[in-house]
Amino acid sequence: MPEWLRLALVIAGKDVRAELRSRTAILSAVVFAALVLVVFNFARDPTALAAVDLAPSVLWVTFALAAMLALNRAFTIEQENAALDGLLLAPVPREALFAGKLLANLAFVGTVEAVTLPLFVLFFNVDLGAALPGIIGVTALATIGFVTVGTIFSAMAVRTRFAELMLPVLLLPFMVPPLIGAVQVTARLLAGRPLSEMMGWLRLLALYDLVFVILCSLVFTAVVDE
Amino acid sequence: MPSSDGRRLLEATGLRRAYGRRQVLRDIDLTVAAGEAVAVAGPNGAGKTTLLRVLAGLARPDRGEVRLEGQPLRRDAPEIRRAVGLVSHQTLLYDDLTLHENLTFAARLYGLPTPAAAARSALDEAGLGARADESPRRLSRGLAQRAAIARALLHRPRVLLLDEPFTALDAAASERLRDELRARREQGLGIVLVTHQLGEAWAVATRIAVIVEGRWACDETLAGSLEGFLPRYQELIGA
Numbered sequence: 001m002p003e004w005l006r007l008a009l010v011i012a013g014k015d016v017r018a019e020l021r022s023r024t025a026i027l028s029a030v031v032f033a034a035l036v037l038v039v040f041n042f043a044r045d046p047t048a049l050a051a052v053d054l055a056p057s058v059l060w061v062t063f064a065l066a067a068m069l070a071l072n073r074a075f076t077i078e079q080e081n082a083a084l085d086g087l088l089l090a091p092v093p094r095e096a097l098f099a100g101k102l103l104a105n106l107a108f109v110g111t112v113e114a115v116t117l118p119l120f121v122l123f124f125n126v127d128l129g130a131a132l133p134g135i136i137g138v139t140a141l142a143t144i145g146f147v148t149v150g151t152i153f154s155a156m157a158v159r160t161r162f163a164e165l166m167l168p169v170l171l172l173p174f175m176v177p178p179l180i181g182a183v184q185v186t187a188r189l190l191a192g193r194p195l196s197e198m199m200g201w202l203r204l205l206a207l208y209d210l211v212f213v214i215l216c217s218l219v220f221t222a223v224v225d226e
Numbered sequence: 227m228p229s230s231d232g233r234r235l236l237e238a239t240g241l242r243r244a245y246g247r248r249q250v251l252r253d254i255d256l257t258v259a260a261g262e263a264v265a266v267a268g269p270n271g272a273g274k275t276t277l278l279r280v281l282a283g284l285a286r287p288d289r290g291e292v293r294l295e296g297q298p299l300r301r302d303a304p305e306i307r308r309a310v311g312l313v314s315h316q317t318l319l320y321d322d323l324t325l326h327e328n329l330t331f332a333a334r335l336y337g338l339p340t341p342a343a344a345a346r347s348a349l350d351e352a353g354l355g356a357r358a359d360e361s362p363r364r365l366s367r368g369l370a371q372r373a374a375i376a377r378a379l380l381h382r383p384r385v386l387l388l389d390e391p392f393t394a395l396d397a398a399a400s401e402r403l404r405d406e407l408r409a410r411r412e413q414g415l416g417i418v419l420v421t422h423q424l425g426e427a428w429a430v431a432t433r434i435a436v437i438v439e440g441r442w443a444c445d446e447t448l449a450g451s452l453e454g455f456l457p458r459y460q461e462l463i464g465a
Contacts, residue, residue, distance in 0.1 A: 007335065077322070085316075089282060089283070090304075226279065
């Protein structure tokens with residue numbers, strides 16, 4: 001195993017262990033996601049709009065907002081007792097540190113999404129059926145993109161006075177492209193449309209992931225170093 | 227007496243660092259040899275902590291260079307950071323992990339061959355073996371400081387940087403820390419100790435350097451008594 005990957009897994013493992021101990025981010029994000037779904041469920045008029053038409057947007061707004069809560073914790077945990085200094089002092093390339101934080105965030109947000117999806121099916125009575133593998137695929141593709149950007153902004157926001165307010169302000173504009181793509185693909189999957197109709201959006205999501213994973217790995221050093 | 231063998235562990239030359247318009251470090255030079263302990267004293271805001279962060283590689287100097295064992299401390303050469311251990315104002319420990327998990331994590335970051343055993347041994351050495359499964363948040367200030375030192379020394383650094391390590395320690399804990407630092411120094415560790423407490427500096431250091439407004443006001447081998455130095459120190463810092 002390459003050394004940078006070993007170090008990234010060590011850092012991700014530490015974050016997961018700390019989260020399992022406190023359950024702060026996961027629990028609050030899951031409860032928040034459930035509340036958002038409840039609000040949307042009661043706020044919509046079923047006679048005016050079919051659930052299946054509204055469902056893709058609701059699903060992705062819920063994922064995005066819940067992810068924001070989980071991402072907030074990524075670097076606040078490093079602020080306790082100046083633990084980030086301990087990471088920066090160690091012989092760990094900054095790219096490995098970024099990869100470790102990214103992997104941990106993907107695990108958190110993925111867990112929140114895995115819990116949210118069945119709740120979404122329950123509240124909106126959507127039959128995922130054959131669309132489920134596609135939904136999982138597009139969720140993975142879009143999540144990699146916005147969690148990558150969210151990891152960088154979480155590192156930036158944590159040094160500001162109002163970190164929890166700053167993260168959504170910084171991140172939401174960058175979430176728009178993957179969210180639009182994900183909503184479009186999800187809508188077509190739920191409507192049973194052929195794959196060819198989604199390829200453009202899937203390419204956009206893949207390109208977004210590629211560009212931002214490379215870009216964020218490169219700028220991470222400038223973000224964390226004094 | 228200092229057991230310095232003359233081997234230069236840390237060399238800083240021409241360090242300058244500003245925060246905004248405020249120049250915090252102005253052309254600072256510093257050399258620390260193996261077995262040498264330099265106490266850095268000075269008034270609040272003189273640049274002591276910034277100097278320590280630059281020496282540790284946590285802050286980049288605007289100008290100048292830090293070399294550890296002859297190698298420049300650069301961002302793209304992480305291996306050289308193995309030479310440094312830091313005890314800062316805070317413990318660098320995660321409250322959601324136990325002491326043993328914290329030190330095992332640090333041992334893994336440094337690629338030690340048996341991380342869990344190294345962590346256990348470091349905690350035993352620090353007298354914290356019985357508290358290994360507790361969170362750092364449950365420790366007193368003195369015990370937390372011992373845990374922080376155990377973490378800093380876990381990977382056997384050649385240079386130890388300490389920022390006000392005696393703050394809030396009781397007499398017994400201070401004495402224990404002084405003994406520990408003296409013993410480590412005699413084994414060849416290079417030490418930079420930032421402190422306001424000159425008495426502690428006198429007990430541990432082989433050299434005293436006073437920084438005022440980002441410049442050295444003096445840097446000399448310790449000689450004579452603390453009482454003899456105090457009037458001069460007051461004069462240097464303009465008190």
